[in-house]
Amino acid sequence: MLEIKNIRNNKDEIILNLSKRKVNNIKSIINDLIKLDDKRKKIKSLYDNLNSQYNQSSKEIGINIKEGKNSKIEDLKKQNSVIKEDIKKTTEDLKLIEKEIFDILTSIPNVPYKNVPQGNKQENNEIVFESEAIKIENKLLPHWDLIKKHKIIDFELGNKITSAGFPVYVNKGAKLQRALINYFLDEAIKKGYTEIQPPILINENSAFGTGQIPDKEGQMYKIENENLFLIPTAEVPITNVYQNTIIDTNDIPIKNVAYTPCFRKEAGSWGSHVRGLNRLHQFDKVEIVQIVSPEKSYSILDEMCNYVEELLKNLNLPYRKIRLCSGDLGFTSAMTYDFEVFSPGQKKWLECSSVSNFETYQSNRANIKIKLENRSKVLAHTLNGSALALPRILASIIENYQSNNKIKIPKVLIPYTGFDEI
């Protein structure tokens, strides 16, 4: 959620950058918002003054009771009963306008960073890097055929015990999955991230804090009668660990990593692009999260991207790095890089990581601040990235490492799998 103060101070810049997104009438929305806020300030002043008067009278009544001046007391009480009516009315007005402002603020997406390319189409995304040596051989099988052939993932079994989109990893498939998780966790720890094992159910407050609700509520599985959601990503619990905290500047940056399963309804998804491991309702992901000071967040975004790239290089998978255009940018993100691995069996790119800077959009909702040396507090910048999401990495490994009747295991994973081929 944007800060109203920031909107007031940098109105033109915000309108300019927000208009890169497909938000209708952004200029008039912002202008109306500022008018509403002006009104709010006036009402707040009135409210404060009335309460001040009321408190003063109440104090005087107390003093008069002690001194036994009964005649004055009745006058003061009468006076207060009049003020009380005004306070009631003003309180209602204040609540109403605060709600109105809040609703507008939560409906505005994050402001794209200045160097986010503008556009609403896929081709407006900027390919920052693309691996060369990509195998395009017709004999290469898609991963769903290889999976069946080698019996490492069973989709029908998942259908039986749950429903579509919940595969069962079997035998070496399960071991490979576990190897990837451990490898990703260990690498992140080497880079200074602290491992966290969070709950995979979150409450409404946490879902609001990172921006899943109200915007993406329909994408999450909700637990009936509990007001809890299954996490769509570890970003939610990990970032919300710091909700309502003021972090000392010496404890910045905060770097956390977590492995969790992730659950997404993916409502409206259908067709060939959901085949095999391409899109699942439950999948595993290792997520890195940083909470940093505002002036450093973009260099940290680069640092996180470099880390993700390093993983992809170590796995020796063809990949590309994409700077998302304004139209593809997530609601809460100011700037996002996507990483895609190549699937030679499908002859297409698969998104396997998304690294984003949310600037203060999440920290304003979740109330995460940094206390600076001079005792002032600023909203922190939050960032997160998949490092990495498993299924498409797995698909890419299976397809890229296929040969004859085998699938080789990437070198870096062998210590984790204990076998070098499937």
Place this chain on the structure above:
RNA sequence: AGAGAGGUGGCCGAGUGGUCGAAGGCGCGCGCUUGGAAAGCGUGUAUACGGAUUAAUCUUCGUAUCGAGGGUUCGAAUCCCUUCCUCUCUGCCA
């Protein structure tokens, strides 16, 4: 799940209707002291919003907040209701 107890500032803890945003202690910051440190002394130490001030921070005044929400009262940390959470005992269970 049943019975009981309880939720107060970074932490501990006092406060059962009146000037209480809250005693006292610990911790931490700053200053004095010291060759340096400890001790000692002094002083400061919540958050949000609004006003004044500022480039901004700081500062200052006002308002709100003692788990959350509502109620009683001129006045609520204190009384009442609802709700969430924690602890102890009993039950169940990986």
